[in-house]
Amino acid sequence: MSADAGPILAILDQHWRPRMFLPLRQDWHQLLRHLLADEGSWVALIQHRRQEETPLPRPADIALTRALTRSLRPLDLRLADHVIHAGTARFSFRGAGLL
Numbered sequence: 001m002s003a004d005a006g007p008i009l010a011i012l013d014q015h016w017r018p019r020m021f022l023p024l025r026q027d028w029h030q031l032l033r034h035l036l037a038d039e040g041s042w043v044a045l046i047q048h049r050r051q052e053e054t055p056l057p058r059p060a061d062i063a064l065t066r067a068l069t070r071s072l073r074p075l076d077l078r079l080a081d082h083v084i085h086a087g088t089a090r091f092s093f094r095g096a097g098l099l
Contacts, residue, residue: 006023006024006025007046007064008022008024008046009021009023009024009031009043009045009046010043010046011034011042011043012042012043012044012080016042016044020038024045032075035072035075035077041077042077042079042080043078043079043080044080044081044082044083045064045065045079045081046082046083046085047082047083048084049084049086050086050087052086052087054086054089055085055089055091057084057093065093065098065099068082079099080094081093081094081095081099082099
C-alpha cells in the first residue's frame, strides 16, 4: 500500500488477522454496510506514510482514532489498534497504551 492511499480500515477475524480492507475515504454509509454485514467485532486502522516521515501520531491522527472509536461503539465494534507505518518504522496506539 502506498503512502498516498489514505487510511485503511481492516476488518479483523477472532484472532485479529485482517479479513477485509476498506479505504476510509469511501462513503461512511458504504463502510457501515460492510461493517454490519460482517460478523466480526474488531477493526484496525492502518496508515502508511512516506519512508522519510516519522510514524509518531499527529494531533489529527489522535482525533481520528477518538472519533472512530466513538463511531464504532454503538455498532458493538471495537478498535483493536491504529497502526502508522513509515518505511520500516511503525507506531501502534495499542502498543503505546493509547487504546
